[in-house]
Amino acid sequence: RKEVEQDPGPFNVPEGATVAFNCTYSNSASQSFFWYRQDCRKEPKLLMSVYSSGNEDGRFTAQLNRASQYISLLIRDSKLSDSATYLCVGLSGGYNKLIFGAGTRLAVHP
C-alpha cells in the first residue's frame, strides 16, 4: 500500500460547484499533513496545512480524520483558476521527511 494515496481524477466540475478530495495515509506518513497545489508543468506550492481540528482558508477547508486515516480538501464556489493538481502530503515522524501523494487533478469549466 502506498503511504499516501489519492484518487487521480480528473474531477470535472462547473464554476461555482463545491468539490471535495480525499486522501488516505498509512501510519508512516502520519505526523502532519499539508495540501499543495501544482499547476500544469509547474512547481508545487503550499496551499494549506491540515490541523487536527480542521481549518479553513477562504473557500478552502481541510479536515483530518485520524481514526479513519484520511485527509480531505473541500473547495467551495470553484473558480476556473482552481484548475490544477492537488497534492496530499504527509510528514513522516519517524524519518522527518515529506511523503507526497500522486495528486488529484481538478478541471473547472465555464
Next chain:
Amino acid sequence: DGGITQSPKYLFRKEGQNVTLSCEQNLNHDAMYWYRQDPGQGLRLIYYSQIVNDFQKGDIAEGYSVSREKKESFPLTVTSAQKNPTAFYLCASSLGQGTGELFFGEGSRLTVL
C-alpha cells in the same frame, strides 16, 4: 525577490552522458532537497541536505550525486548509471528539515534521447 532558481529548464541528453542540474536559493534556508516527478507518481526524494557540507540519500539516490559546498547551492548530477533518467526534477528548500513548507524551484525537465 527571494526564491529558488533551477537551470536549465529543459535539457536533452544522450544515453551514457552525465548531466548536472543547478539549484540556487537566496532564501537563507538551511535545508535543500532534490525530488523527481514522474507521471502518475508522487514526488520522490533523491537527496537532501540539512547543512553545508552534509547531505543524505533519499529514497531513490542510485545513479545520482550531489554536493553542498555553499548554503545557497545544491547541484544534482544525473549520472549514466541512472537507468531511467527522463523526468521532471524539482529542487526545494526549507528553513529546516521537518517543516511542511517547501519552496520549490520551477523545475528542470530532462529528456534522454
